[in-house]
Amino acid sequence: xxxxxxxxxxxxxxxxxxxxxxxxxxxxxxxxxxPWIQVWGYGGSLVLTLxxxxxxxxHVLAPQFLVAAILAMAAGQAALQLGVFMHLRExxxxxxxxxxxxxxxxxxxxMIGMSIWIMAFKSGVS
Amino acid sequence: xxxxxxxxxxTLFPPDVLRPTEVGADVLILxxxxxxxxxxxxxxxxxxxxxxxLTTVDHKKIAVMYLIAAIAMxxxxxxxxxxxxxxxxxxxxxxxxxxxxNAVFTTHGTIMIFFMAMPFIFALFNAVIPLMIGSRxxxxxxxxxxxxxxxxFGALLFNMSFVIGGSPNAGWTAYPPLTERVFNPGPGENFYxxxxxxxxxxxxxxxxxxxxxxxxxxxPGMTLMKMPMFVWSALATSTLILFxxxxxxxxxxxxxxxxxxxxxxxxxxxxxxxxxxxxLFWLFGHPEVYIVVLPAFGIFSEVVPTFSRKRxxxxxxxxxxxxxxxxxxxxxWVHHFFTMGAGPTVNAFFGLSTMLIAIPTGxxxxxxxxxxxxxxxxxxxAMLYQLAFIPTFVVGGASGIMLATIPADYQFHNSYFLVAxxxxxxxxxTLFGLLSGMYYWWPKMFGRKLDERQGKWAFWLFLTGFWIxxxxxxxxxxxxxxxxxxxxxLGYGWHTLNVISTLGAFVMGAGFLVLVYNIVYSMRxxxxxxxxxPWDGRTLEWALPSPAPEYNFARxxxxxxxxxxxxxxxxxxxxxNSLTVRDVHDLELPRNSSLPFFLGLSFFVVGFGMVFSWWIxxxxxFAGVAACLVAVGFDYRGPKRVDAAxxxxxxxxxxxxxx
Amino acid sequence: xxxxxxxxxxxxxxxxxELSDEQESVxxxxxxxxxxxxxxxxxxxxxAYAVYRPRVATGPGPLELFHFGPALLETLLLLTSSxxxxxxxxxxxxxxxxxxxxxxxxxxxxxxxxxxxxIHEFASYAALGATWHQSAFLSAFYxxxxxxxxxxxxxxxxxxxxxxxxxxxxxxxxxxxxxxxxSLYWHFLDVVWVFIFTVVxxxxxxx
Numbered sequence: 005x006x007x008x009x010x011x012x013x014x015x016x017x018x019x020x021x022x023x024x025x026x027x028x029x030x031x032x033x034x035x036x037x038x039p040w041i042q043v044w045g046y047g048g049s050l051v052l053t054l055x056x057x058x059x060x061x062x063h064v065l066a067p068q069f070l071v072a073a074i075l076a077m078a079a080g081q082a083a084l085q086l087g088v089f090m091h092l093r094e095x096x097x098x099x100x101x102x103x104x105x106x107x108x109x110x111x112x113x114x115m116i117g118m119s120i121w122i123m124a125f126k127s128g129v130s
Numbered sequence: 131x132x133x134x135x136x137x138x139x140x141t142l143f144p145p146d147v148l149r150p151t152e153v154g155a156d157v158l159i160l161x162x163x164x165x166x167x168x169x170x171x172x173x174x175x176x177x178x179x180x181x182x183x184l185t186t187v188d189h190k191k192i193a194v195m196y197l198i199a200a201i202a203m204x205x206x207x208x209x210x211x212x213x214x215x216x217x218x219x220x221x222x223x224x225x226x227x228x229x230x231x232n233a234v235f236t237t238h239g240t241i242m243i244f245f246m247a248m249p250f251i252f253a254l255f256n257a258v259i260p261l262m263i264g265s266r267x268x269x270x271x272x273x274x275x276x277x278x279x280x281x282x283f284g285a286l287l288f289n290m291s292f293v294i295g296g297s298p299n300a301g302w303t304a305y306p307p308l309t310e311r312v313f314n315p316g317p318g319e320n321f322y323x324x325x326x327x328x329x330x331x332x333x334x335x336x337x338x339x340x341x342x343x344x345x346x347x348x349x350p351g352m353t354l355m356k357m358p359m360f361v362w363s364a365l366a367t368s369t370l371i372l373f374x375x376x377x378x379x380x381x382x383x384x385x386x387x388x389x390x391x392x393x394x395x396x397x398x399x400x401x402x403x404x405x406x407x408x409x410l411f412w413l414f415g416h417p418e419v420y421i422v423v424l425p426a427f428g429i430f431s432e433v434v435p436t437f438s439r440k441r442x443x444x445x446x447x448x449x450x451x452x453x454x455x456x457x458x459x460x461x462x463w464v465h466h467f468f469t470m471g472a473g474p475t476v477n478a479f480f481g482l483s484t485m486l487i488a489i490p491t492g493x494x495x496x497x498x499x500x501x502x503x504x505x506x507x508x509x510x511x512a513m514l515y516q517l518a519f520i521p522t523f524v525v526g527g528a529s530g531i532m533l534a535t536i537p538a539d540y541q542f543h544n545s546y547f548l549v550a551x552x553x554x555x556x557x558x559x560t561l562f563g564l565l566s567g568m569y570y571w572w573p574k575m576f577g578r579k580l581d582e583r584q585g586k587w588a589f590w591l592f593l594t595g596f597w598i599x600x601x602x603x604x605x606x607x608x609x610x611x612x613x614x615x616x617x618x619x620l621g622y623g624w625h626t627l628n629v630i631s632t633l634g635a636f637v638m639g640a641g642f643l644v645l646v647y648n649i650v651y652s653m654r655x656x657x658x659x660x661x662x663x664p665w666d667g668r669t670l671e672w673a674l675p676s677p678a679p680e681y682n683f684a685r686x687x688x689x690x691x692x693x694x695x696x697x698x699x700x701x702x703x704x705x706x707n708s709l710t711v712r713d714v715h716d717l718e719l720p721r722n723s724s725l726p727f728f729l730g731l732s733f734f735v736v737g738f739g740m741v742f743s744w745w746i747x748x749x750x751x752f753a754g755v756a757a758c759l760v761a762v763g764f765d766y767r768g769p770k771r772v773d774a775a776x777x778x779x780x781x782x783x784x785x786x787x788x789x
Numbered sequence: 790x791x792x793x794x795x796x797x798x799x800x801x802x803x804x805x806x807e808l809s810d811e812q813e814s815v816x817x818x819x820x821x822x823x824x825x826x827x828x829x830x831x832x833x834x835x836x837a838y839a840v841y842r843p844r845v846a847t848g849p850g851p852l853e854l855f856h857f858g859p860a861l862l863e864t865l866l867l868l869t870s871s872x873x874x875x876x877x878x879x880x881x882x883x884x885x886x887x888x889x890x891x892x893x894x895x896x897x898x899x900x901x902x903x904x905x906x907x908i909h910e911f912a913s914y915a916a917l918g919a920t921w922h923q924s925a926f927l928s929a930f931y932x933x934x935x936x937x938x939x940x941x942x943x944x945x946x947x948x949x950x951x952x953x954x955x956x957x958x959x960x961x962x963x964x965x966x967x968x969x970x971x972s973l974y975w976h977f978l979d980v981v982w983v984f985i986f987t988v989v990x991x992x993x994x995x996x
Contacts, residue, residue: 026354033805039879041988046699046872053864053986060991061857067832078987082980089875089976094802101821104369108825111373111460112832119409119836122464122472264795329912338822342802346815372822376829384932393921393928394846396838401844401925409840465837685952688793698792708792715797763950766963 029098045088052077052084141742144316146296149230151201156293185722187271189256192278193575199282199567201646201777203246206289208642210238212635217616219632221625224617231616232299233318237292239302240322244329245285247422247556250564252277254334254425255364257575259340261671261678262358264686265347269342271720277332277339277728284329287737290440291321295741298322303411304385306396306404311389314768317741323386324737330375330382331733338373340364340604340753349670351689355449358669359442362449363428366456370417370424373460381407405470407562412463420459424452424561427494430516434498437513438505441693449489458487476502477536493525495520510665511585515566515745518593522558526551529604547607550600557596573664576655577676584648591641598634601612602627662706668693668777673705675784684777684786685713709787714777719771725765729758798965807965818969826978831981834933835988841929848923851993859910863903864982870899871979877892877973878972886960893948896975900945907938930989937985940978947971
């Protein structure tokens with residue numbers, strides 16, 4: 005049985021792409037001695053959750069601002085999970101997952117917003 | 131008779147499936163099945179079938195299985211169409227009853243979209259995408275086989291409704307309340323929901339597979355902007371699948387649990403809202419339109435340069451427009467239900483977004499024309515379909531713009547004008563594209579060309595039949611005939627046009643028969659393709675022998691130019707003359723697996739049990755699914771090693787390596 | 790000039806274990822694509838929930854039905870489990886299978902507690918007569934939250950099979966890749982839950 009070949013370098017194509025318009029997909033890796041990022045991420049998510057919870061329980065804002073505020077906090081938590089825990093930028097070769105994932109979140113927002121808009125049957129007389 | 135047997139007989143064979151036409155078809159199905167069994171047993175082919183086909187993970191063989199399924203389904207959908215047309219030509223004495231007619235147009239639409247167009251597309255993706263990008267297989271070969279078997283068993287479940295239990299009958303869109311259990315108590319709609327759910331899981335996995343294949347499996351040097359356009363179209367299509375199938379899955383699941391477990395999503399009472407189903411369905415349904423047409427665009431972008439002997443005009447704008455179509459496709463779904471009354475602002479928004487799609491589509495049409503401009507055009511069958519596609523699709527697109535004009539749509543909605551429009555784009559776009567691709571890549575798949583003269587007969591019959599069928603339907607729509615009516619009174623002036631339309635449908639049917647004859651004839655007598663490059667092609671798949679060996683590339687070449695193989699030929703360096711014995715090493719290939727087949731079978735059992743609410747059977751199926759998944763997890767057999775001596779032998783036999 | 794041939798892809802020792810093998814790293818990209826489809830599954834369910842929220846028919850609305858206690862506890866359990874699986878991956882990167890094992894088991898315990906609480910919560914609503922038959926709102930609620938719960942339950946079973954594989958085979962590119970995709974799955978469920986907590990429970994209490 006032949007030994008598997010060991011290549012150190014990325015295949016040429018991906019290097020070429022990473023130089024150009026796709027540079028934002030170049031993977032990044034974090035090195036750490038103690039899982040500080042995870043601890044901070046956990047702390048951050050707890051703060052955001054409890055913040056949202058207490059701002060609702062205490063009615064700190066008018067309803068529409070309150071909704072906006074807690075949705076923003078939820079988005080913050082999502083970013084935290086993706087960035088801290090899910091190693092979003094890591095890959096062998098380019099981090100292709102970023103593009104469809106961004107598109108998915110954009111589509112999700114559009115789908116929910118548009119569905120509410122369409123199913124309200126309220127945009128004028130029909 | 132014991133009560134259990136009576137219950138079984140009554141459930142499996144209600145009066146719906148005991149009409150003379152159905153029983154006649156049953157007898158034929160049974161007879162065909164027996165003949166196949168006998169022939170297979172006589173020739174001792176079962177083992178071969180199992181080891182070489184049913185358990186294969188080779189993308190080239192999966193492509194062949196998809197293609198066979200697609201052509202079989204084209205036949206069934208076509209027979210449904212002829213039944214519809216026969217009824218409408220004889221308004222005085224309809225051949226099939228109203229309820230039968232409902233079932234027939236439902237299965238016609240569902241089969242043509244989900245079980246004909248989709249597998250046909252996947253057949254071509256599987257057949258050529260890995261070869262075009264210089265890869266030994268797709269990214270996930272075993273998952274690919276799972277996708278196929280989920281599709282195949284989903285299709286089996288759907289088609290079974292014809293023989294036992296009764297066919298679905300609420301249209302291919304299955305709108306509630308037509309599907310609500312109170313109004314539609316039989317198992318027919320359960321067949322629809324479950325088979326589409328099962329096939330839909332498979333399709334989603336195919337989408338994942340081809341996105342990753344085109345992003346991660348390309349040969350070194352083939353950057354995104356050097357990918358052949360067909361690969362771009364596969365990437366865009368697969369991305370759309372990832373984004374479009376989830377809403378369908380959710381809509382189907384909600385309908386199913388409404389029917390089976392009494393939830394209140396789309397019911398008329400309890401605050402349910404049937405229109406929400408429509409919203410979710412078309413969130414899938416509109417992207418689906420582009421899922422089936424983008425591959426055709428990709429095929430034409432390969433066929434036109436090859437047969438014009440010019441490089442594709444405006445490659446960058448082609449890429450840009452395919453991406454634009456992909457994005458816009460997701461923002462137009464409301465145009466399928468303008469008349470729902472969401473209001474003028476909503477309708478205006480979606481009317482505009484719909485019209486916007488005409489821009490990138492127009493760009494593509496012009497680019498194909500400019501590619502042909504000044505080229506040396508060869509009118510092969512593949513090219514003829516492309517030449518017919520341009521005017522046909524433009525007419526279909528223009529009538530689409532008319533439908534997108536909201537006030538006018540209130541008149542066109544659900545009329546034969548609409549029927550003519552979407553057949554115009556689906557046949558003129560998708561089917562012509564797929565047939566073009568089939569003729570183009572057939573030698574690569576099977577090693578023989580399809581006979582060109584017979585192919586031209588089939589083409590002309592299809593094209594003229596198409597226009598005779600659907601031209602009159604535009605006029606019928608304008609005269610007020612609505613879709614899905616099984617008969618009509620004679621005094622409306624619809625009869626003559628309907629008779630013409632029916633004649634056209636039978637001409638198309640004749641075209642199909644010629645096509646099948648063409649395939650059967652060419653399997654034995656077609657011109658052998660010994661060079662691997664019968665059309666003087668431009669992309670990498672033509673660098674390989676026809677059909678490609680199991681490992682595709684003994685060595686994968688580095689790519690420098692967009693039309694990679696054309697570039698190699700110009701430099702006088704191709705795979706056919708460049709390899710030396712020293713270049714060939716041992717290779718690893720994915721190992722065959724029976725798990726995909728059993729996973730599909732388990733899902734089939736789940737579906738079958740749930741259709742009739744036989745929970746023990748469904749539970750057994752779920753146990754089978756779980757067992758297959760665990761088995762997948764614990765399957766640590768490594769890849770199959772193909773040793774260099776074997777590859778050298780194969781390459782020598784193919785004349786690609788000096789011994 | 791002769792045709793240039795590509796080298797076969799080999800191991801890359803400079804990358805983390807789960808990415809070192811080309812084949813296995815491709816599967817991670819594939820799993821991200823699966824998550825894309827799952828984002829849209831949940832987006833569809835959220836759309837339905839948003840549309841159906843006012844359609845309570847004769848049943849209870851969110852204001853009467855929900856209690857903060859269990860929902861907040863479920864949230865904290867799931868957030869903590871997301872942290873523990875994050876540490877499991879950290880341990881994996883350090884090459885310590887024992888740590889991976891321990892932190893994954895902790896994750897599973899937290900996940901199981903979450904599922905138990907959620908079943909309990911559903912049962913308590915059903916005991917009040919608030920079944921999904923009652924209203925479109927309840928249908929959407931049960932299916933949205935239940936789909937998430939089913940994902941968590943599936944994740945627990947999946948991770949159990951992974952632990953068996955880890956115990957048998959230790960950390961290899963294959964087991965590492967599997968654990969890594971499991972962690973992606975688990976964090977993703979946490980993201981979904983945060984939105985469920987916000988949209989279903991918190992916004993349910995804002996009049």
